[in-house]
Amino acid sequence: MNVHIYGPQFSNFVRSVQWVCEEKGIAYTLGFELDGKPVEFRGPEHSQWHPYNKVPVLIHNGCALGETSAICRYLDDNFPGTTLTPVDPWQKAEVDAWCQLLSIYIDKAVVRDYLLELVFPKGEDGKPRADVLAAGKPAAIAALNIVAEKLASNRFLFGDQPTLADAIAAPIVCYATGLPAALSLVASESPLHDYAKRMMASASGKKVFLVK
Incomplete structure (x- = not known):
C-alpha cells in the first residue's frame, strides 16, 4: 500500500498531509518524483490527477486523489493508528x-x-x-x-x-x-x-x- 504525496514539502497543504501520515505512522514518499521518475509540475500527468494542477495529490495503489481535506480524511479513515476524527x-x-x-x-x-x-x-x-x-x-x-x-x-x-x-x-x-x-x-x-x-x-x- 504505497503512499506518495505529490508536491513540495514547503507547501502548507503538503505539510498537512505529511503531518497526518506522521501522526498515523503511515509510510510515505514525498516530492515530484513517483517511483523514481520525475512528474512534471502542471504537466500532462499532473493535469490528469488534478484539473487545476494543484498540490498536494495523494497517489495510493495507482489511484490519484486531490484536495487536502479529502486526502486527510481518506488517510484517517483507511489506515490504522491514531484517530484524528471525533466519533460523535x-x-x-x-x-x-x-x-x-x-x-x-x-x-x-x-x-x-x-x-x-x-x-x-x-x-x-x-x-x-x-x-x-x-x-x-x-x-x-x-x-x-x-x-x-x-x-x-x-x-x-x-x-x-x-x-x-x-x-x-x-x-x-x-x-x-x-x-x-x-x-x-x-x-x-x-x-x-x-x-x-x-x-x-x-x-x-x-x-x-x-x-x-
Whole structure:
C-alpha cells in the first residue's frame, strides 16, 4: 500500500498531509518524483490527477486523489493508528467544517494573499510589493484571530487532542508565527504562539514543520 504525496514539502497543504501520515505512522514518499521518475509540475500527468494542477495529490495503489481535506480524511479513515476524527457525528461534522474554513478562507487570507508575496515576491528587483502586503495584512490578521479565538481555551482546535482540523491549521499558523517583527501578523500575547510551539515540538511536528 504505497503512499506518495505529490508536491513540495514547503507547501502548507503538503505539510498537512505529511503531518497526518506522521501522526498515523503511515509510510510515505514525498516530492515530484513517483517511483523514481520525475512528474512534471502542471504537466500532462499532473493535469490528469488534478484539473487545476494543484498540490498536494495523494497517489495510493495507482489511484490519484486531490484536495487536502479529502486526502486527510481518506488517510484517517483507511489506515490504522491514531484517530484524528471525533466519533460523535456532530463533532465530526464540526471538524469537517473547520477543515473547509481553513482550506478556503483562512488559507487565502494568510497564505495566498500575504505569505506568498514574501516567499515569491513579484516586485521590482525581486522584492515583495509593499502595496500588496499592506492590502492583505488586515484580512490575514483577522483570519488568524478566528483561529486564535478557537484556541483561547483549548490546547488544540477541538480540545486536548489534535484532529484533522489541526492538520490544516498548524502549517499556516507555524508559518505566520515565524515572521519577523516588521511583518508580524500575530500579537505577542496570542495563543497562536503556544499552539505553534506545541505542534512543532511534537514528534510529528519536528519532521514536518521544522523542515526548511
